[in-house]
Amino acid sequence: MSNRKLRGAMIGGGYNSFIGPVHRMAGTLDGLAEFVGGVFSADPQRSREFGKTLFLDPQRVHGSVEELIRHEAALPEDQRIDFVTICTPNDSHYHAVCASLEAGFHVICDKPVTRTLAEAQDLVERVEKSDRFFGLTHNYTGYPMVREAKHLVGQGALGTIHKVVVEYAQGWLAPLLSNTDTAANPWRMDPARVGAACTMGDIGTHGENLLRFVTGLETEALCADLRACIPSNPLDDDGSILLRFKGGAHGVLIASQVSTGEENRINLRVYGSKAGLFWSQENPNYLELRDLDGTATVLSKGGPRLSPVATGAGRLPAGHPDGFIEAFANIYRDCFRGIAGEPVDVPGIADGLAGMQFIETVVASGRSEQKWTPWVSSR
Ligand SMILES: NC(=O)c1ccc[n+]([C@@H]2O[C@H](COP(=O)([O-])OP(=O)(O)OC[C@H]3O[C@@H](n4cnc5c(N)ncnc54)[C@H](O)[C@@H]3O)[C@@H](O)[C@H]2O)c1
Missing domain, CATH: 3.40.50.720 (NAD(P)-binding Rossmann-like Domain)
Structure with a gap:
């Protein structure tokens, strides 16, 4: 340091x-x-x-x-x-x-x-x-139990991954559903400021990054159903995406900001040939694993069975919750270590590029008749 x-x-x-x-x-x-x-x-x-x-x-x-x-x-x-x-x-x-x-x-x-x-x-x-x-x-990649999920997938604890489901549901834009006043547009609905997508850029990119961080899967093609439920929104505020990954796994990504009553429901499910896992941002200190016969094991942040990567990302003993700020601070701490020249596993410019490729591909698919759209090439 x-x-x-x-x-x-x-x-x-x-x-x-x-x-x-x-x-x-x-x-x-x-x-x-x-x-x-x-x-x-x-x-x-x-x-x-x-x-x-x-x-x-x-x-x-x-x-x-x-x-x-x-x-x-x-x-x-x-x-x-x-x-x-x-x-x-x-x-x-x-x-x-x-x-x-x-x-x-x-x-x-x-x-x-x-x-x-x-x-x-x-x-x-x-x-x-x-x-x-x-x-x-x-x-979200800063949460200890997300890092544990990545570790477990990397160790082969889930076997071969065949299905990933990520959902990011917010409801904060739902009050605008019946609003026809175009002046109600925040910058997130202005293409000149936000870019080609509203919700898919704002929170869909978090979902894409989270699933890629944990599983390492790269999207090959996707099929997006996007829409604006808010009358004055020229972009998307609700979308469902089918994903096909290199290697054969499939996935689903849902991102919506008009999911009435929802707060920040980010759920990640990963299913493999040996086990499945479930993590939820609204209960972030726990990670659920399920065996083939359905037996559930709940790992907790600060608990005894975690890898050093998750233990090092936790700040308090088990049962004392770590939250949004602590997870965000883990990203900062890793960035500072990166600045000091240490090797770190923290999102960088390649993830930024992937996020923009995701937006571009999703928007192209959303507009196309054919729907299934290859991931836009890198450079
Ligand atoms: N990582 C996350 O979880 C997360 C959450 C929310 C927002 N974001 C991202 O963070 C960015 C900001 O989002 P926000 O929700 O805080 O927006 P916001 O509208 O709440 O705040 C933006 C702030 O930037 C200031 N600002 C605007 N233009 C500026 C300029 N040219 N120079 C200096 N200051 C300027 C504004 O005065 C305002 O204080 C966006 O890119 C958004 O996608 C990330």
């Missing part, structure tokens, strides 16, 4: 931001880093006002990405930031990543990595050439 705290700046995460405060909590939970500055709004005055609420040095709170990068790059090395966290809406990720890498800063970026596939493809090359660390906050 580094012999001092890392210094970071945040782009996004200002007033009313959902995920910005989570990044601040998760990034500092282990005492390995501090956020010393940032750009917290596209409006320079609001950015500076928000910086005051965080008690930041006003000199390090800026009105634009250019100003932030120029100022930090000019500081002596022992004061300069090490990394930038990007948690703005999708349309500004690409520019912020490019500027940060060019100035030599490591990057931690929220998903989806960009607004378009072309931008993601370009970023792959930039990250490869930069020699900087790039982490993508697909935070």
Whole structure:
């Protein structure tokens, strides 16, 4: 590890931001880093006002990405930031990543990595050439029991995987179902800001990443049924996808933000020739395994039978719950270790590219008559 705290700046995460405060909590939970500055709004005055609420040095709170990068790059090395966290809406990720890498800063970026596939493809090359660390906050991969699930699949405990089911159901957009007011559109329904998909980009990409992280399966082709249930939404808010993986396994991915009454129901089921597993984000400290005869074993976070990878990701003894912030902090801790040059298993630019390929393929399939659509090629 580094012999001092890392210094970071945040782009996004200002007033009313959902995920910005989570990044601040998760990034500092282990005492390995501090956020010393940032750009917290596209409006320079609001950015500076928000910086005051965080008690930041006003000199390090800026009105634009250019100003932030120029100022930090000019500081002596022992004061300069090490990394930038990007948690703005999708349309500004690409520019912020490019500027940060060019100035030599490591990057931690929220998903989806960009607004378009072309931008993601370009970023792959930039990250490869930069020699900087790039982490993508697909935070569900930070849960100890998700890491245990991956470990068990990798050890062959489930046998050969033949079926994967991942579901991400939210209901927070359901109140807009009977709303015909187009002004009700948040940025997540504006293609110019969010990209080609609303729900499939916002939470479908989490589902795709989670199933790939745990099983290692790569999608070969998919068949998507997408729709907008909200009258003013030009994109998707509800979708069901059939997946075919390389090697022969099949899967189902459901992502919906109009699942009335649902909170954050992320469920993952993996079925193999020897056993099946079930994990649910709303009860994240437990992982259920089922044998061929249906006998269930429930593994718990902090419990005695876990692999070192899951034990190391847990923070408290069994029965004291670890939650969203702790899992997010595991991603940050791994990113910081990656910055320090250690090998880490944390989502990166390849996962960002896969997420954008997923969106592109899903949207193409959703529009096509033929439906079954091959995964769009890498580069
Ligand atoms: N990993 C997760 O679980 C997770 C959860 C939610 C959102 N996200 C992702 O995080 C990003 C932000 O989502 P959110 O829900 O926090 O959005 P939000 O609309 O709640 O907040 C966005 C914040 O960014 C600021 N901002 C907007 N444009 C900016 C710019 N050009 N420069 C600086 N600041 C700017 C806004 O003022 C606001 O404070 C999105 O890419 C989203 O997909 C990830």
